[in-house]
Amino acid sequence: MAVMPTASPTRRMLTAAAPSSWRMRCATVTMRSAVPGSVTFTAYTQQRDRDVPPPDAMCREEEDSVSLPAGSFCRCMAWGHNSSMASIAPLRPGDPSRLGGLDLTGRLGEGGQGVVYLASDPSGTRVAVKWMRPDLSGDQVSVERFLREVEVAQQVAPFCTAAVLGTGVEQDRPYIISEFIEGPSLHQVVLEEGPRSGSVLHRLAIGTATALAAIHQAGIVHRDFKPANVIIGADGPRVIDFGIARALNATATITGTVVGTPAYMAPEQIMGHTAGPAADMFSWASTMVFAASARAPFGSDTMPAVINRVLNQHPDLGMLDGQLRDVVVACLAKDPAQRPTAEQVIMRLLQRPAPNAGILAEAAAEAAPQAPLAPHPGQPSAPHPGPYSGQHTGPRSGPHSGPHSGPPFGRPHGPVAPPGPHAATIPPPHPPGPWPPARHGQTTHQGYAPQPQRKSRTPLIVGVTVAIALLMLAGVVVTIQVNQASLAEPSRTRTPDPSRTAATRDPSPGTTRAAVPPTGTRTRLPGGEIHLYENPADAIFLTSYEIKDEKKDDWIDYARDSLHGTYTKYAGNWESMVSPDGRYLAHRGRSYSSDDFDFIVITDQDSGERSTIKTVKDPLISTIRAWSKDGERILLNTEKKNGDDWLHLGFTIIDVATKKATTIDVADTSIRETAFGFDGADEGTVNVYGDEKNQGLRFFDAQGKATRSFPGIGTMSAGTQDIFSPSGGAFVTNCPNGDDGDHCVWDSESGERLRKFSSDCDKVLGFYDERHLYCWEQDNGPNDEVQVVDFSGKLLRKLLEVPDEINFSPAFTINPDRVS
Known part of the structure; x- marks a missing residue:
């Protein structure tokens, strides 16, 4: 039971008002850690009257306080911020100094089942000791049954498991002593480093299936197999906590407690039926999907939604292939009788025709790492999607990156451009080269494969309702993990869509159009003291952005769940880009597929449908560059590492x-x-050629054949988001022989210069609408600002405000209802 250590939380207990026949407690946590991690929510209810169903309830995590509406329930106990290395906190007042004859040396964490301590046995060997919560202990009969069940767990063969070493009772509370495995949980590794793939994923699958086979051979059902209960040790994956769920269920006949994690529970568990070894195989398959995608296969949002998907839907398995995909599909069968056993899974993964006496030892050896564990083997080499520079010599220091009306060029912010290609095994989407245009548009969201064709909606609703009732009326101890494919830092409150007004598209830069709306509402963005000033009538919307994590020398993605929604952190993505209408999120993860292809995932944010599309094979990569204006196509660039360049x-x-x-x-x-970026008409592509002082624009058709070139057009600002106007009729550059503040607007068909003007812009990002640009303006004290500027050079209003010390790269999307 090597429990993943957690950061020390600040814990507050509240009692929410509720009908007299129900009582509920809520614990909220404010994490004190510099490392982003997962927050685990454990629902806990104590039933007093089965005839009165509990009202729906919500539990919110606040930075400083928690407020509950009068008469409402809070049904969540929250904690768990995993660190990738063991975080040992000192003992607190009230903690015992010894348990079971062992000296306690510190706290490893605290969760819904109890406190986990680090201890030393007489020989100095470190062990983990979990001391169960008093309310989970029950009476003396329950305690004795608990101890007997844990003793059974001591008989599990030591194949890919953390050995249970002993158990006992202290102050009428059971404790469990287990082998201490130092290392992060699979949940934490995937969230911090991205999905597993290739041989790493294959060994993980074999190791965890081997552990379950050993557990099942001892007559035990894990019942709570999930990413958080797999520790990635130096010798490979180890499964933990396999004796606790059974022991708690042994006391459930008296206390009415049910244990499980809905996002990884089998349908029969959710419905309250007997959970056998087949239930573990369903959970195992769900965990493999998470490992390969960084997302819980059935979601991690509300309990009713998760339960609905577990009972009625099938997850997207596009990130898997070969034998592993086949066994995962089989293990996710809704009917437990149709699922293979753990031993059968091992045989198929090892491609053995029949089992033999030494199969578990053979599988355990196969699961061991082949070399010292690397942070993330099997990932595509790609430079970081940092700013694109407008020069042929590569990205230059300065905020922003190449043009946007082609591929989304880079993400930069003020003065410092993101670094060049990563040296890590898993390269990021590199700092774009000299000029790639990038079209407005990016966003986010995690989705699920659509539910199979329904015969009737009624059974679905009834099934979910019954399942929730079973969980709630049983007196739940259920863990809900907030999947942080990235955890959005602020509360996710959706901004209502503004009223939509019709606008006509006018390709002429000089025609009269709608005025720039006044400065909008000031909103703090997740990830830092960055403020967005957005008006619903704006011509562009910020749909995604990247922030440089200076300590890790990495860029972190944030994307929006619609054109007007909230932003979510996607630490596992190299790139995240939202379609112009906000419906689709295209993202590229940090690993190749198991057959060595780079790929992107497209999520329909309306239906939740996810599609995985393979592109090029290792060592090539495909970096996302732009959506077409109509949202029907995505442009990617094929790149290959060449020394330090791409x-x-x-x-x-x-x-x-x-x-x-x-x-x-x-x-x-x-x-x-x-x-390459889309041309102004989205019919072909464009690229930049020339040197850093004198560049030209070359147009290619959809087959890659050059059609025309415009030489001598000046240069492109590093960080330009889109050089083309919304209509595609014009494009903007820094004027020949001019500076970043000297702007030239050109006709896209003829190459004729239409306008020339100067402004206080440091770097142009693109067209705000047909007669305005938007740009970085940096001569304004401690903050850099994105401003709207007209064709006379006048700065009209700010869209974004970023402190100088934050390296930030925004991506804007054209408002589809205000192309003017």
């Missing part, structure tokens, strides 16, 4: 409707250092 070999266009990827190799070697 060469752009061509592009891939993905049809969102058909999920088909078409890859085009471009023979023109003069544009290898720059990225």
